[in-house]
Amino acid sequence: MKILIIEDEQELAKDMMKFLASEQYLCEWAFDFEEAMDKISAYEYDCILLDLMLPGGDGLSILNELKELNKQDGVIIISAKNSIEDKVKGLKLGADDYLAKPFHQAELAARIESLIRRKHFNSSNIIHHNEIEIDLQAKTVKVQNQFVNITKKEFQLLLFFVGNKNRVLSKSALAEHLSGDFADMFDNHDFVYAHVKNLKRKLKEAGYGDYIKTIYGTGYKWEQ
Template sequence: MKILIIEDEQELAEDMVKYLTNEQYLCEYASDFQTAMKKIYEHDYDCILLDIMLPGGDGLIILEELKRLNKQDGVIIISAKNAIEDKIKGLKLGADDYLAKPFHQAELAARVESLIRRKQFDSNNQIVQNEIIIDINAKTVKVHNVPINLTKKEYDLLLFFIGNKNRVLSKGALAEHLSGDFADMFDNHDFVYAHVKNLKRKLKEKEYGDYIKTIYGTGYKWEK
């Protein structure tokens, strides 16, 4: 899978490359408008992370150009402006998702994963993770072919974990994923423990591989 990161803040782009790159993903990055345009003309990407504020031009023009060229690249808009107008404009122009800075890398990874999955499978959208099978369309989970009943939040957490395999997830990142932008209105995210505990218990009952590990003092990790 190829991911293009269009971001003028070099350090941030490098962090994103570091975090996202694994055996599945190959990341490239462009730090200005011209380089980005050149890259989208020359290559196809599975996912493009697009910062709207770019030196040399408006990131939204790149999005318009992608649509004009009828490219199938998935686009996630990343905006430091935190402006609702940009979000609406971007989504109207055909972007697939929107993420406001500052964000957790884990959130970005989960969004990229989810977008690529959506682009790859049209009808039979399933995630198979060893003995766990998740049906994205029906929102059902089976372990060893036995369906388990998860709450919406437990289901969201499971997807978040699978989108961030082998990475340590902080409590803050998990809370932000569950409560959205408004999680930062609170400092105490202890409720995350309860949801993870329940998810672990339900998966364990059906004898899954015990992939969710507690990293003391930090959070959790899905170890395959």
């Protein structure tokens, strides 16, 4: 899977590449508008991470260019602007998702995974994972062909874990995933414990392996 990171902040681009490297992703980086235009016209990517403010041009023009070239690359806008207008404009121009800076890398990884899944497996909306089966459309979970009764939030968490295998996920990243951009209105994210505990219990009762490990003082990790 090829990912293009269009981001003028070098350090951030490097972090993203490092964080995503553990997956089967191959990351490339474009520093400015010109380089980005060269790359998108020359290659195909499974996912493009697009910063809207670039040296040399507006990120939205890149979306236009992709549309004109009739490219099917998935695009996630990552912007420091966090403006609804840009978000709406970007999504109208064909972007698939929008993530406001600052974000947790795990959130980005989950979004990328979800996007690629949508692009590549749009016929099948079911994720198989060892003995677990997650139906994205119906939002149901089966373990060994038996439905597990989980809440909406537990379902969201499960997907988040599956999209971030073998990574340590902090409480705040989990909380932000559940409460969105407004999670940082609170300092205490202890409620995440309860949800994860319930999720673990339910999966275990259904006969699923104990993959979710608690990392003391930090958060959780889906180990496989």
